[in-house]
Amino acid sequence: MSRKTNDPLHQLRHPVAGLIRLGVLLGGVGALTSLLPFVAIVELGRVLLSPGPLDIVRTEITALVIALALALGWLCTGLALWATHLADHRMQAALRRDLVRVLGRVPLGWYSDKTSGAIRKAVQNDLEELHHLVAHHDVERIAALVLPASGLLYLGWLDWRLMVLAVVTFPVYAVAYAWMMRGFGDKMEQLDASFSRVSAAIVEFVHGITVVKAFGQTGRAYQGYREAVHDFSERYAGWVRPLLRLEALSSLALSAPVILLATLAGGAWFLARDWVGPLDVMAATLVAMALPQTLLTLNQGMVAQRNAQAAAKRIASLLAAEPLPESRHPRQPAGSAVEFEQVSFRYGDGHEVLSDISLHCRPGTVTALVGRSGAGKSTLATLVPRFHDVSAGTVRVGGVDVRQIAPEVLYQKVGFVLQNAQLVRGTVRDNLCLGRPDAEEAAIIEAARAARIHDRIVALPRGYDSVIGEDAVFSGGETQRLSIARMLLADTPILILDEATAHADPESEARIQDALSVLAKGRTVLVIAHRLASVMTADHIVVLDGGRIAEQGGHEALLRRDGLYAHLWRLQTGPVEEAGEWEREARA
Numbered sequence: 312m313s314r315k316t317n318d319p320l321h322q323l324r325h326p327v328a329g330l331i332r333l334g335v336l337l338g339g340v341g342a343l344t345s346l347l348p349f350v351a352i353v354e355l356g357r358v359l360l361s362p363g364p365l366d367i368v369r370t371e372i373t374a375l376v377i378a379l380a381l382a383l384g385w386l387c388t389g390l391a392l393w394a395t396h397l398a399d400h401r402m403q404a405a406l407r408r409d410l411v412r413v414l415g416r417v418p419l420g421w422y423s424d425k426t427s428g429a430i431r432k433a434v435q436n437d438l439e440e441l442h443h444l445v446a447h448h449d450v451e452r453i454a455a456l457v458l459p460a461s462g463l464l465y466l467g468w469l470d471w472r473l474m475v476l477a478v479v480t481f482p483v484y485a486v487a488y489a490w491m492m493r494g495f496g497d498k499m500e501q502l503d504a505s506f507s508r509v510s511a512a513i514v515e516f517v518h519g520i521t522v523v524k525a526f527g528q529t530g531r532a533y534q535g536y537r538e539a540v541h542d543f544s545e546r547y548a549g550w551v552r553p554l555l556r557l558e559a560l561s562s563l564a565l566s567a568p569v570i571l572l573a574t575l576a577g578g579a580w581f582l583a584r585d586w587v588g589p590l591d592v593m594a595a596t597l598v599a600m601a602l603p604q605t606l607l608t609l610n611q612g613m614v615a616q617r618n619a620q621a622a623a624k625r626i627a628s629l630l631a632a633e634p635l636p637e638s639r640h641p642r643q644p645a646g647s648a649v650e651f652e653q654v655s656f657r658y659g660d661g662h663e664v665l666s667d668i669s670l671h672c673r674p675g676t677v678t679a680l681v682g683r684s685g686a687g688k689s690t691l692a693t694l695v696p697r698f699h700d701v702s703a704g705t706v707r708v709g710g711v712d713v714r715q716i717a718p719e720v721l722y723q724k725v726g727f728v729l730q731n732a733q734l735v736r737g738t739v740r741d742n743l744c745l746g747r748p749d750a751e752e753a754a755i756i757e758a759a760r761a762a763r764i765h766d767r768i769v770a771l772p773r774g775y776d777s778v779i780g781e782d783a784v785f786s787g788g789e790t791q792r793l794s795i796a797r798m799l800l801a802d803t804p805i806l807i808l809d810e811a812t813a814h815a816d817p818e819s820e821a822r823i824q825d826a827l828s829v830l831a832k833g834r835t836v837l838v839i840a841h842r843l844a845s846v847m848t849a850d851h852i853v854v855l856d857g858g859r860i861a862e863q864g865g866h867e868a869l870l871r872r873d874g875l876y877a878h879l880w881r882l883q884t885g886p887v888e889e890a891g892e893w894e895r896e897a898r899a
Contacts, residue, residue: 319627320620324445326405330398331449334391338450341387342457347380349601350465353594360590391450399446403438409630410434416634420698433629437622444619452612455605462598469591476577477599480570481606567600574599635697641717644709644724647674647804647835649695654704656690664690665858668704672851674804677836679846681876682855688839691855692807695837696725708805722746726803730810732787732794739768739783740775742793746801754800762796764789806831809839843880852876 324331355373358366414434422430466473578592649672656665665687672678680688693699694706697713706713708724716724726746734742743758744750755775759765767789768775777783785793798806808831840846847866854861854869854876861875869876 318620318623320444320623323402323406323441323623323626324398327398327402327445330394330401331445334393334395334398335449335453337387337391337394338453339457341384341391342454343461344380344387345384345454346458346461346465347384348377349462349594349597351377351380353590353597356590356593388450388454392446395450396446399442402445403442406438406441406626407434410626413630413632413634417632418635418697418699420693421632430629433622433625437626440615440618440622441626443615448612448615448619451608455608455612459598459602459605462601466595466598469594470581470587472581472586473591473595476574476581477595477602479577480573481602567603570599570603571596635718636700636714637718638715640715641720642711642715643720644711644716646709647724648672648707648709649805649835649837650705650707650710651691651694652705652707654691654694654706655702656687656694656699657702663702663858668858668860670853670860670863672835672837674835675833676850677831677838677846677848678851678853679838679840679849680853680855681840681843681846681879682861683879684841686855687858688855689809692809692837692839693727695805695807696727697721722803723801724803725805725807726798726801727807727809728791728794728798732790734779734785734790734793736779738776738778739771739793742779743775743797743800745797746803750800758796758799761799762792764792764796803834805835805837807837807839810841843876843883854879 574596651670654668657663771777772782853863
């Protein structure tokens with residue numbers, strides 16, 4: 312397989328390669344015709360300065376050639392950019408569709424392994440990097456190659472010494488530039504990776520600012536962003552600082568005054584020896600003055616191509632994400648029972664999180680998963696809506712393996728309220744109706760009332776039509792109640808609650824608990840809890856330890872057993888003075 316075939320950038324551009332080639336061809340013609348006015352001006356000078364009567368016809372023809380060449384050059388360049396912009400539009404539309412398709416089909420647990428900043432960079436910033444490369448780079452590069460090459464050929468046709476004179480200062484810059492660009496690709500990859508960490512740190516810090524401020528950890532949380540910025544600045548300064556002086560000195564070789572001085576001085580020497588005429592020197596000067604801009608374009612194009620290659624690699628990596636496997640012959644679940652049969656789960660690195668879990672959650676009951684942090688509570692619960700698939704064993708919903716249920720059917724059966732509830736950009740009504748777009752007004756209001764959030768919504772400037780982030784700003788507890796109302800409206804018979812009151816103040820927690828009690832009625836509920844007091848009335852309590860079921864039963868029975876559950880209960884409810892220092896901090 313060829314190198315090009317393995318290049319992510321080549322693969323992304325391949326569907327629109329024909330339009331890009333058309334743009335390059337038109338751009339080359341446009342650049343070539345843009346040289347004609349320079350040549351015609353020189354020839355017009357010859358006509359005007361030639362002895363004898365003025366040749367009117369030749370003068371008019373030359374002037375007409377200049378006008379037509381300018382018009383043709385502008386037309387070809389415009390058509391070239393139209394073709395490449397059309398190619399970019401088609402490529403961007405296809406990539407966005409593919410990204411939406413892939414991101415909509417990956418397991419929900421895939422997002423827990425990715426930072427939101429990294430995903431945002433791939434689906435937004437990286438697509439912008441590709442825009443310049445596809446829509447502008449190839450046309451600008453062909454023009455930057457054709458124009459100086461044809462100009463130098465023209466000078467060589469006049470006199471080879473003029474061609475040398477036009478580039479006399481370039482070797483100085485070429486040697487310095489080659490030295491400065493050593494290891495450019497590796498350095499750009501390092502800088503790009505560092506900037507990705509900065510972007511991710513910004514997003515994560517902003518998203519978590521409410522929590523870290525509430526617990527007085529702003530400085531600590533800011534540390535990750537500060538370290539990412541420091542790493543980027545050190546890498547960038549370490550690369551650029553030694554090159555600045557050399558860049559400043561070598562750039563003088565391409566400055567207009569230096570090129571003009573060198574060309575006119577050399578031209579004067581040529582004239583003194585009668586090698587060329589004055590108009591030939593003028594032609595050499597015009598071509599020489601146009602060369603630095605073409606070099607700058609090529610230089611910028613190299614940087615843009617490197618950035619685009621890195622962006623294409625990230626986009627290709629995102630597009631290569633494994634989708635959630637779907638059964639070719641999906642089955643319809645019957646009922647709302649949830650069963651775990653000898654379930655084990657390990658992440659891609661081989662780390663086992665759950666081992667041999669067997670559990671039956673009957674319809675209309677509340678099953679609580681408790682245990683120490685890292686015991687596998689959330690992982691076990693999220694296997695039901697297929698955030699991940701089991702490594703061994705079976706998870707069944709309504710008697711059917713969840714892997715044999717179509718995703719859209721599964722999410723009509725299973726709803727979840729997570730501790731970090733999210734709202735999408737749109738109206739309050741849009742957010743409530745995500746799981747049931749055709750819900751009637753009465754049903755929406757009923758769900759909001761049951762979730763204890765209706766009064767807060769109607770107090771907004773436009774009520775249910777208020778836009779999140781503009782005239783509707785909700786606290787963490789209010790956001791949780793909105794997500795509960797959303798689940799009530801979706802009316803899923805199975806519900807996963809992952810510590811839905813984790814970051815709420817006491818008043819908000821009481822309202823959330825009231826809303827949850829309404830939400831749980833008549834459903835199969837699986838609750839992940841750290842505060843045992845919040846689940847002491849659950850029908851069944853399962854205590855996990857080290858990814859296994861340590862014990863299970865009712866609250867009173869587990870206390871009498873005096874095992875891990877009783878130990879955790881005493882830590883949370885016993886006298887503070889009897890607890891160790893780490894226990895008191897945990898309660899705080």
